[in-house]
């Protein structure tokens with residue numbers, strides 16, 4: 001079901017993939033009191049606009065949006081320069097809607113491992129309250145995003161993996177390397193003493209919290 005906030009005619013979206021998550025995000029994400037967000041995979045900005053509207057009304061927040069705006073292997077039929085134009089327009093519209101100069105959106109137009117390497121080098125410490133992994137859905141890329149992104153999330157912070165059980169192929173003939181699940185499972189298994197799966201959440205996304213804090 002499309003979320004009401006996005007009915008606003010100032011937005012220009014061609015999909016509502018993100019909206020199924022809102023019922024969970026609305027209650028789960030505020031528990032982490034997030035002010036600094038790192039998003040890998042922004043597309044038209046739907047998740048970023050949700051964060052602006054949800055968390056940017058009465059506090060200063062910073063959202064870092066990482067995307068090549070070239071699409072993943074599943075986006076062959078998308079005109080990605082138009083997608084990027086809509087991202088810029090939608091984010092500007094959300095910023096205008098909340099009207100809070102304390103809301104800052106930083107765009108990193110590059111491959112995620114390069115953006116993450118730069119952020120790790122610049123930040124030097126785990127400073128993000130929330131990481132949203134929704135970029136490439138190829139397992140080697142997801143594992144790279146998870147491991148590198150982990151080092152940017154503060155202890156006690158939240159990591160959200162989208163499309164946990166998504167696959168390129170039909171059910172029953174999935175290629176494990178073409179889906180996020182095998183990478184997310186590998187990350188969760190190896191980091192089991194450093195990152196804990198949040199219980200009682202639905203499985204289309206997987207929610208993990210960093211130990212400590």
Ligand SMILES: C[S@@+](CC[C@H](N)C(=O)[O-])C[C@H]1O[C@@H](n2cnc3c(N)ncnc32)[C@H](O)[C@@H]1O
Pocket residue numbers: 017018040041042043044045046047048066067068069070071072110111112113134135136137141
């Ligand atoms: C599923 S979409 C993101 C959806 C977005 N979070 C939303 O709410 O609508 C995935 C995005 O990841 C980007 N992407 C794919 N592989 C990437 C990579 N290796 N590095 C950076 N971005 C990538 C694509 O360009 C695409 O825009």
